[in-house]
Amino acid sequence: MTPEDERHPDDVQQHLREVQDLLARHKLVEGLVHRQDMPRHDLVENLVHKQHVAELQHKLDELHPADIAYILEALPLDERLFVWDLVKAERDGEILLEVSDAVRESLIETMDTHELKAAAETLDADELADLAPDLPPEVIQDVFQSLDSEEREQLRAAMSYPEDSVGALMDFDMVTVREDVTLEVVLRYLRRFEELPDHTDKLFVVDRDDHLKGILTLEKLLISDPELEVSEVMRREPVISFQPDDDASEAAQAFERYDLVSAPVIDADKRVIGRLTVADAVDFIREESEHEILAHAGLREEEDIFASVWDSVKNRWAWLAVNLVTAFIASRVIGAFENSIEKLVALAALMPIVAGIGGNSGNQTITMIVRAIAMGQVEQSARNRLLKKEVGVAVFNGIVWGGLLGVLAWWLYGSVSLGLVMTAAMTLNLLLAATAGVLIPMIRIRLGADPAIGSSVLITALTDSGGFFIFLGLATLFLL
């Protein structure tokens, strides 16, 4: 990062506005050039045009890659591609790493093989591995050929780990030292570097065969007497380290819990093979929580807000299809009670209340349980305790809110028994919601499934069909 890259955080919005401004002016001029046919003006307008483009280019050259990525994401497709063309080719790689998947796709589509190869060649092996799934195979092949054997090995390794593993997040930029040298020697060794890898807060102490012996924090290196040996100030094993097959989510939680900046990644033989940094952990945490929020609303992935209608439809259709099926089932449950509704039309007006409140209450329960499970804090042994608590909440809410609605139904339709059926149906549907909210995630865990995926769909489907069935069933039994 050059000094120009560092700014006050508010400034990224400022950057965006400036770029939009320049684009607007640029467009205006371009519009004039096209509309007017007077050749005399051409030259002047072309000059003005060129001047704006140069200004924009200068502005972009000054920006941090992450800021350019932010601006690209915020621009509609035509403006985005115009700006992308102005970005210096040697910065393409790092910017592609920063943009969201959807925007990355839109940028890569416009680049030819040659440009993509040039962009890829500016990246490290671990960065290349992140980008690889979006690149055409022939580009990857070419880039692979251009790497030296160590980088090839790293790229092969990085690409071999599943997406949510530590191996997929790690980089290969670590500084290692031996334990039998003095700190003075380490200090002299570091002075031979032109720069240290980002987020170097500790050096990894290894033996001749790269086995992890411990860590030497820069803090210890700086505050200790340089005459001391590394072995005297290092923190010995066991230190916090990860294996490439470890779950990335757990590693990110460990970074958060222990306030880590970097940590070694070791293989089964305790050989240091890579490094995980807090930047990777933060990115992972952000992506994970975004994924959860989007999944909740049935969005498959982060959407480029300026995506085409067709791309948006594709991103959203799966959830709508599921929803269609569950809504249809609920509708058939109602259909089975059409005779009852014909006799007492008030049922049609009241039934969505029972279903809706059951759905919301069930979502509260399942959200809480799924979160607690994700944090690893719920064992199967706690099931009965949780069930008891949720059932208690359901009975309370059923009597209080169900009672209130029962009174309203009585008041609206002048029937005490209709009010009582309403209260009973509310309570029963809340009980169904509470039980399912606790049991569905627990059962899915036992079956080895991710309890978060579609939990909201499942519980809503159940409380909708269940709510209709309970309410209309009770009404048929007691009112008709």
Place this chain on the structure above:
Amino acid sequence: MTPEDERHPDDVQQHLREVQDLLARHKLVEGLVHRQDMPRHDLVENLVHKQHVAELQHKLDELHPADIAYILEALPLDERLFVWDLVKAERDGEILLEVSDAVRESLIETMDTHELKAAAETLDADELADLAPDLPPEVIQDVFQSLDSEEREQLRAAMSYPEDSVGALMDFDMVTVREDVTLEVVLRYLRRFEELPDHTDKLFVVDRDDHLKGILTLEKLLISDPELEVSEVMRREPVISFQPDDDASEAAQAFERYDLVSAPVIDADKRVIGRLTVADAVDFIREESEHEILAHAGLREEEDIFASVWDSVKNRWAWLAVNLVTAFIASRVIGAFENSIEKLVALAALMPIVAGIGGNSGNQTITMIVRAIAMGQVEQSARNRLLKKEVGVAVFNGIVWGGLLGVLAWWLYGSVSLGLVMTAAMTLNLLLAATAGVLIPMIRIRLGADPAIGSSVLITALTDSGGFFIFLGLATLFLL
């Protein structure tokens, strides 16, 4: 952190299991002691009991405060308080900082003024400020008296900033140097420290009056010739810095975007008054996303999963109450069409489909728009473009899915016109959902409100009532 604190990440689960194990054994013995009245056995059982307690205590002494916090959160109240009593008093403060708000309350309730004071006195000013809202006023008063004047000033400052500001997150542990000294002098200065503040990756270069002149990264300090002066290797202003009134969310995004480890916090005169670290940023990101996920399900705050029924009811009632009101309104919309339903009971079975799918589709749109707004990537100027896209998606889905449902309705009830009404109502409700999904957050932003809060409730209320109205209205017009 002592060496014992650092473990493989999986181990926190392991720790939890071990503690639960010890607790189970402990309970068994305690049960025996209480149940049996034979005095002869008392001594032996007491010994076994004591041995288990000692083992548990030893285990706890070895654990990182964050791990103890994790275990406390995962234990039911009685076991939680038993473990809490075994934790060494001098560690109470740091553990209270790590546990969730709900669990912190449950722990503080059991501590007397004296214990709370002792715990609070082990903390730094910025940590105290975090804990203060949960402490009784007399404890804060006492602790305040025991601070020296600098710490008092820091505590006063930290407590004066609103919760979501940089000021509330910052700490006061910074190392500053002057620019006119050599790196050799800086290195000697650092060797006088017993330890450096956590997350020190740079020193802040200041003048005599603490005005920020630039930063000296540990990297530059380590790789540069010690004969050089600080001014020759430091990065000069402007560097990334924050002001205490800055939005914490934007600061956290800046940490993520620029991969920062620490950054200075300066006042309006550019005087360094504190420091923000990546650990604070990570905690903030995690809390923010948790808050969003919980708010989505209508949970006011993170819930202690072993909370009492009453605490759970309190945490959830607000959303249920709102939901009750919106469901009641939707029910009255249906009530207005009771005549139509009486004549054509199929309407009762089909209407929840129209409402439900509109709700889900609206939630997809609003979730995407709210997220894009939160990232600062949607300007009011993009409104028409987004509206056009969402309307396009709605028309597409209305024709495809609505058409499918129309065919199903035709097939079920043998009425082409009922099918056509179904398709038309679906399309119109999806259009309502798309328009509201774009406009509601944009209007709320213009009114200065947070577009995220209750966005899901609002859109669902609108698409429920609207869906019923559109479907039953169209049916009344064209079918009866």
